Each structure stands twice: as structure tokens, then as C-alpha cells.
Amino acid sequence: IRQQKANDELEVVRAENNLNISYLQLKQALQIPAEQPFDIEIPNLPEPNEGELMETSSNVYQYALQNQPVIKAAQYRKESAIRGIGVARSGYYPSLSLNAGISTNYSDAAPDQFPVLGSENITITRPVGVVQNTGEVVVTQQEVPSEFTDNTYWNQLDFNQRRFLGLSLNIPIFNRFQVKNNVEQAIINHKRSEYQLTAAKNQLQQTIEQAYLDVKAAAKSYEALKNSFEASELTFKNAEQRLELGATDAVEFTQIKNDFERVKSDLIRAKYDYIFKLKVLDFYQGKPLNF
Structure with a gap:
């Protein structure tokens, strides 16, 4: 009877060890830390x-x-x-491609002002020299825009716009x-x-x-x-x-x-x-x- 009792106790220890190993394997599969408490609900x-x-x-x-x-x-x-x-x-088969684009740029070396598009020109007179013997002033006349606007960052981007549109036709003849x-x-x-x-x-x-x-x-x-x-x-x-x-x-x-x-x-x-x-x-x- 004592021997059987000892054998039964050994089987209990083995079963508990197997249970703990199964718990650990399940935690690892679920990526749960081994020390975290974990219970299984038996349905x-x-x-x-x-x-x-x-x-x-x-x-x-x-x-x-x-x-x-x-x-x-x-x-x-x-x-x-x-x-x-x-x-x-x-x-x-031949292929037809349509290409279009728009671009602009800004430069801090640009003048501070530029003419307003569509504004009328005016004629100005400015001296260009003096007659040596008589001292008479020599002048010239020049047409210049009548209106100017500040050359701001956004005005530059708008003024410097460039647009393009193109069509390309590709006809395959020999492409190795x-x-x-x-x-x-x-x-x-x-x-x-x-x-x-x-x-x-x-x-x-x-x-x-x-x-x-x-x-x-x-x-x-x-x-x-x-x-x-x-x-x-x-x-x-x-x-x-x-x-x-x-x-x-x-x-x-x-x-x-x-x-x-x-x-x-x-x-x-x-x-x-x-x-x-x-x-x-x-x-x-x-x-x-x-x-």
C-alpha cells in the first residue's frame, strides 16, 4: 500500500509538471510573459x-x-x-501618349517691381547729354509702362509660369x-x-x-x-x-x-x-x- 501511495504521488507530480509545461507553451504561443497569471476556462x-x-x-x-x-x-x-x-x-500595337505639365520658379535676384500686364505705356523725356559749344541739353524720349506692381513671392510664381502640352506616337517596328x-x-x-x-x-x-x-x-x-x-x-x-x-x-x-x-x-x-x-x-x- 505504501508503495502504491508513493507511485500515485509520483504520478501526481509528473502530471503537475506536464500541466505547467503546457501552460508555458501556450503562453509562449500567445506571447504572454511566463510570470503573468494565466487561467483557462473549461467550457x-x-x-x-x-x-x-x-x-x-x-x-x-x-x-x-x-x-x-x-x-x-x-x-x-x-x-x-x-x-x-x-x-x-x-x-x-502603336501607342499614343499625351504629356502636359506646368512649372514656375522664384529668384531673390529679381527686381523689386515689374510692369502690370495690360497697362498703357507713357512717353518720358530724359537727358542724354549736353552740346559742348552752346550748352544745350540733349534729350531723348522713351515709352515706359505706366503702372508697376511689387514683385512679391506669389507674383513671381504666377509671372514665371511655364506650360507645355505634347503628343507622342510610338510605333513598334523591331524591339529585339x-x-x-x-x-x-x-x-x-x-x-x-x-x-x-x-x-x-x-x-x-x-x-x-x-x-x-x-x-x-x-x-x-x-x-x-x-x-x-x-x-x-x-x-x-x-x-x-x-x-x-x-x-x-x-x-x-x-x-x-x-x-x-x-x-x-x-x-x-x-x-x-x-x-x-x-x-x-x-x-x-x-x-x-x-x-
């Missing part, structure tokens, strides 16, 4: 039954084919590759087979995208078929363990009664008790394994993963 899940497995694997696959992101992505890549062929072939190579590469990309889509569909089908078989196997294991648990529980209760009556010894009772606890543990593990595998199929069917 009250109903007993699973194979009746929940209503759809066939082919029906699940057909639904997943229309909704799984990995298939959608592969389909979009294929459509993009098809358009890529058209883009590459456009290099065979660049367009031909681009078209062939686009066709290869299209073929590759088709193969990738087919591979994604095959992988999805295989995954769903495997998940479906996993559910069937888990259901059978769970049902078998329920029967085993009922038989083991009955054996354990009978052993308790025989032990009280002195019809069995402690060694035999301990063995029966250990077998009962093992089957009980296996049943719990099988239950959650079955539920998990059902949820995997729910995922591929687009059902909410409620627990």
Missing part, C-alpha cells in the same frame, strides 16, 4: 455525437471551394495572369523580340497560376477528406471508450464492495482502480479530441466556432 461542452456529422466530405469540399481564402487567392492570381497576357500583347518574350513569359505565368490553383484545390480536398475520416475515427474511439468506461466503472464498484467484504486484497483493488482511472482519462481525452475534429470540419463549412 461546459455537450456530449458530442456522430449525428452532428451530417454532410459528406464532398459536400464540405464544394462549400470550402467557394469560400476558402486560399482558393480565392489562387483564383485571383489566375485572373491576374490572364490580364497580364493582354498587357504583354499590347506591346505589339522583347514584346514576344514578354508575351511568352505572361503565358508561362498563366500556366503556373493554373497549376497552383489545381494544387490548392487538391490540397484542400485531401485535407477535408482526411479531416472527415479523422472525425469518423474519433467518433468510433469515443463510443468504444464510453463502453469501456461503463464496464470499468462497474468493475471498480464491484471491487469496492468485495474489498469491504474482504473478498479481494489491496493489490487487486489497486490494479482495478488504476485501470478505471486510466479509462476515465482516456475517455475525457477522446471526448475533446472528437469535439476538436468536429470543429475542424465546421471551419471548412463556414460555421461559427462556438464552444
